[in-house]
Amino acid sequence: MTDRRKLLIAGAVIAVAALVIAVLVIARQPQYEDAQFAEQSAPAPLAATPTRPGIAGVVDAHWSERVAAATGIPERALIAYAGAALTANEIKPGCGIGWNTIAAIGLVESDHGRHDGSQLDDNGTAVPPIFGIVLDGGDTANIPDSDDGEFDGDKRYDRAVGPMQLIPASWRNWRFDGNGDGLADPQNIDDSAPAAANYLCRASDGDMASEEGWRTGIAAYNSAGGYLRDVAEAAQRYGAAADY
Numbered sequence: 195m196t197d198r199r200k201l202l203i204a205g206a207v208i209a210v211a212a213l214v215i216a217v218l219v220i221a222r223q224p225q226y227e228d229a230q231f232a233e234q235s236a237p238a239p240l241a242a243t244p245t246r247p248g249i250a251g252v253v254d255a256h257w258s259e260r261v262a263a264a265t266g267i268p269e270r271a272l273i274a275y276a277g278a279a280l281t282a283n284e285i286k287p288g289c290g291i292g293w294n295t296i297a298a299i300g301l302v303e304s305d306h307g308r309h310d311g312s313q314l315d316d317n318g319t320a321v322p323p324i325f326g327i328v329l330d331g332g333d334t335a336n337i338p339d340s341d342d343g344e345f346d347g348d349k350r351y352d353r354a355v356g357p358m359q360l361i362p363a364s365w366r367n368w369r370f371d372g373n374g375d376g377l378a379d380p381q382n383i384d385d386s387a388p389a390a391a392n393y394l395c396r397a398s399d400g401d402m403a404s405e406e407g408w409r410t411g412i413a414a415y416n417s418a419g420g421y422l423r424d425v426a427e428a429a430q431r432y433g434a435a436a437d438y
Contacts, residue, residue, distance in 0.1 A: 290403025
């Protein structure tokens with residue numbers, strides 16, 4: 195086992211002092227004053243013998259059961275977040291994205307796939323499918339249709355899709371077949387979680403382990419006022435609950 199992989203599966207959490215967050219949005223580029231940097235937990239121990247397909251198979255079952263109980267994250271979603279973090283750090287060595295950051299985004303975006311009565315089935319697919327509000331420029335960004343309704347069912351404007359709420363353009367660029375079934379599905383947590391993780395690693399210039407990189411990555415994912423605060427607080431809470 196390489197030293198890098200040992201670091202990825204170590205149980206340490208990078209502790210960062212809590213700060214008060216003030217968000218000032220200027221044009222489309224958010225500026226953060228005294229922004230909190232979320233703790234980055236190590237993704238998860240690797241399974242000795244994979245028992246689940248795709249990215250889920252690299253996560254230790256005892257770890258996922260314990261951490262799901264400690265954090266309240268549904269285990270099916272937690273497995274995808276941890277597998278996505280491991281996968282993203284393999285694809286982009288040095289990115290340093292933690293499973294708890296991905297989980298925090300999953301909470302804020304869709305309550306871990308439970309938005310508006312949806313649930314993740316055994317395969318990790320949101321049933322019924324999850325769609326965000328129409329991005330028609332009202333109280334949202336104005337994003338005209340970019341996928342002819344292929345992913346979001348709307349041929350006039352785009353909508354964020356799936357448990358990680360990726361807009362069609364982001365999904366098209368970062369789609370990922372995380373469960374190895376030959377189909378990249380934004381409604382499937384095993385596919386959408388690693389797509390989100392890889393997007394964050396790219397948006398942060400490959401550095402989700404630093405405060406500046408982390409803030410840049412989260413702002414690129416969603417620049418809405420208060421979003422960074424909500425993700426940071428959830429990531430801190432999950433990291434602390436898991437590290438006992």
